[in-house]
Amino acid sequence: MAKHSQVLLTTWLDHPTADFVEWIAHHRALGVNRIHVFLSDTLTEVPPLAAALESAGLIETSFIAFDRSEASEQIRNAAIHAARIEASETSGWGLFLAPDEYLTLSRHDTLPDMMNALKTVHALSAPVRRFYSKTLERTHTPGAVLGDVSHRGADPVADGTGGREWRSIVKLGLWPDRLPGYPVGKMKTGLSKVRWLNGAGKPMPKPHANRTWQHDDDSFGSELAAIGRVPAPSIETLLLRAAYVKPGKAQAMADDLIAILNEARSKHIKDDALAGAAKARQAEIERILKTPSVAQAYHAQCEEEAARIKVQTKRHGLWNAVLAHLDEVPPVNGAPQVAALPIPPAAPHPDPVAPVKVHPRVPDEFARVATDPPPRWFHEIYPGGDRQGFLIRLEHHALIHIERDPDTLIVTFDNISNVNDISYGRKPWAYDFVRGGGYSHFSVISRRKDWYRDPQIIDELRRRAEQGFFSRYKKVVMAGTSMGGFAAMAFSSLVPGCIVLAYSPQSTLDRELVPWEERFDMGRERNWSLPHSDASFEIQSAKKVYVIYDPFFEPDKLHIERLEGDNVVLLKSWFAGHFSAVFIRRANLIKPLFQMVIDETLTEDAYYRLLRGRRSLAWYRKSLEQRAIETGHDTLAKRVGPAFDHLRRQLRKHAQQEA
Structure with a gap:
């Protein structure tokens, strides 16, 4: 390894467990010399084991915001922060891994040795594979977990969208941002030729993007490097990692854990990539534990885990749901056999007049969806409906189109208050008004607070625009509030000549452009290097941009001051705060206002005459x-x-x- 070669490894932790020491030792043995750990800002202090490791100079820590309601987003948020550290460096290599993922090298002793041998490489993407012990034992011994991990699944890990996962080693200082799997954004150096390899050292397909790679077998070579994910070193370890889940969610988590255990019982391929590094890893563990404070914190963590397993965890519904079920299934070849848990009965329907009829061939958990009346928008476009249209379900978003008026299309975007609504009857934003007017409707629905900073939804909207979906209408109106108002402005450049109506919008949440913005932690952590990220730039080609805001509410006012152009019409809604759309609706003005926008009759004079109706609101009086x-x-x-x-x-x- 080169004397001064920096190898930066970043990860995130919620509740560190004793096996984290082995995780550090494993990667230090492979040449990693700097480890940065992101912790949730909901913690009051750095956990004792992590604090001891930091005091010994083995890791660095920092706190970042995690969306506690959406745990799957934690790794994405941490990756965004990791990219900022990687971009600030000028030399060396960077790698981002989850705390149960381990880099494996087949032909080199260290990561720098491999990258130097490849010469002038800028990035290398290695596939993620699941590894298991030969037989999953029930007994958990706190501490190291990799000793018996010698088998893996046959294929790279599926990412839930039909594709597969990878992690990327990147040259530091080149990319401004990253997703968990790979770096994104315009390279800082402006290199004309990027040398990006797969885990076999062969060129990755171009363009270097998720859509190109997901289903291409050439992306997943692993002859040089791969990532081993160890989701279940033992049954009790698996349950220990999930022991912090709320009891009310125990059944859903139990199903997920049993699915992992079922996979562990399926066919394996013997692979000593993790077990084979035991000697070097153990030497590192011994070096780490020579520091008295680290050894003390490590042993305390082991004792805490043993006590949790003995007392606390076994009282948890999740623990009982899995272990009790294992006890019911006869062992096969001496190992517990795992099958799916029975699905619990569906909750009673809230409407006593129309109780749920349980379909004889539909599982109870789907009974409500199968028997409840469909939402109004589905009535219009289902195979027997009267309208043409479509529903497209993406990973974190959905698109609904209902064709009514061939001349006028209303495009609406959800705001953050809608994202947690997973009800069957969820309606597109402004659905009733648009339907009542007989206009065609294109609704963009969000399932998370991401300000539409997701490559998949951006690619889909751009593809629709390129195919002429929007241009076949004579008039397109794009509307939304707050996050949705940002989106209406940010994507207006896809429809030159459109009309925009935005209530209390943000112009961007890019920290470099709006460093004064301290709201919307989840939004600010998103990838703002993606296209359509600065609405103040994207609105230039719109015919009119009507922006309604409260000039007394400073955070919104600062965003509005970034909007310039003869096409921008700023309309003040005093005393509304950030809730201008709610304020206008309570004054019974939102429908006539929207109609004036569509009819292109809204002027400043007309708006303020209309706004006089707010004087009867108690909100306005107070x-x-x-x-x-x-x-x-x-x-x-x-x-x-x-x-x-x-x-x-x-x-x-x-x-x-x-x-």
């Missing part, structure tokens, strides 16, 4: 009083209440006369 007090106008504040009551009486009298 905000006006508060504003007067804050600015020292106490006398004015006292006049607001009587004036508001007088106006309400006039409105009631007028309504009675009209009736």
Whole structure:
């Protein structure tokens, strides 16, 4: 290994376990000399074992925000932070791994030896494979887990979308960003030729992107390097790692764990890539544990795990669900046989008038979907419906199109308040209004708070634009609020000449462009090097961009100040805060306002005449009083209440006369 060659390994941890010492030792034996660990900012302090390792100079730690409601996103968030560290360096190699993933090398002793032998390589992507012990034992011994790991599955790990996974070793200082599997974004050096290899040392297919690689067998060579994922070194270890799951989610987690165990019982290929490195790894473990503080924290962690298994974990519903089921199944060749748990009965339907009818051939967990009336939008486009259209389900998003008016298309984007709605009856944003007007509707639905910073949804929208989907309409209106308002502006460049309606939008969450933005932690951690990331740039080709915001709400106002152009119409909604769409809706103005946008009759004068209707809102009264007090106008504040009551009486009298 070159004397001063830096090899940076980044990972993330929620609750470090004793096997983390072995994970560090394994990679130090392969030439890693710098390890950075991201911890959840929900922790009050660095866990004792990690703190001891950091004090000994073996790791670095930093806290980052994790979305606790969406654990699968933690690794993506950590990868984004890892890329920032990688981009700030000028030499050496970087690798990002999950805490149960281990680099394996077939022909070289260390990672620098391999990369130097390949010469002038900029990135190498190695496939991820699952490894198991020959027989999964129930007994858990806290500490090292790799000693018996000598078998692997036949194929690279599936990523859940029909493709397969990999991890990439990258030359530091070249890429501004990364996903867990590979770096992304425009290279800083502007190299005209990038040498990107697979785990066999052969060129990766071009372009260097997920869609190109996923289904191409040439992407997954592993003769030089691969990544070993060890999801279940023992049954109790597997359960220990998942012991922090809430009891209410134990059944779903149990099903996932049993699926892993079923895979472990299937056909294996003997592979000593992990077990074969035991001697060098053990030597590193012994060196690490020579530091008294590390040894003390390590042994304390082992004792804590043993106690958790003996007392706490066995009381957990997840633990009981899996182990009890293993006890019910006769062993095969001396090893426990694992089968799927029975699916629990479906919860009672909330509507007593229309109880769920359990279909005799449909599992109970799908009974509600199978027997409930379908949502209105599905009525329109299902095979027997009256409309043409489609539903496209992507990994984190969905697209719904309903063809009604051949001349006018309304494009809507979800906001963050919708993302956790997984109900069968979920409707596209503004569905009722668009349907009532008879307009064609193209809805972009999000399942996470990502500000549409996902290559898959961006590629799909661009492909639709390139194929002429939007251009066949005479008029296209793009609308949304907050995250959806950002998207309406950011993707307007795909439809030159469109009209945009954005409530309280962000212009971007790119930290370099808006360093003052401190809201939306999940959004700020996304990949803002992807296309359509700065709405202030993307709106230039739109015909009109109507932006409704509260000028008294500073965080939104700063974003609005970044929007420039003769096509931008800024409309103020005082005292709405970040909820201008809610404010306008409560004043019963949202439908007439939307209609004026579609009809292209909305002007500033027309808007403010319409906005006078907000004066009857108690929200407006309280905000006006508060504003007067804050600015020292106490006398004015006292006049607001009587004036508001007088106006309400006039409105009631007028309504009675009209009736």
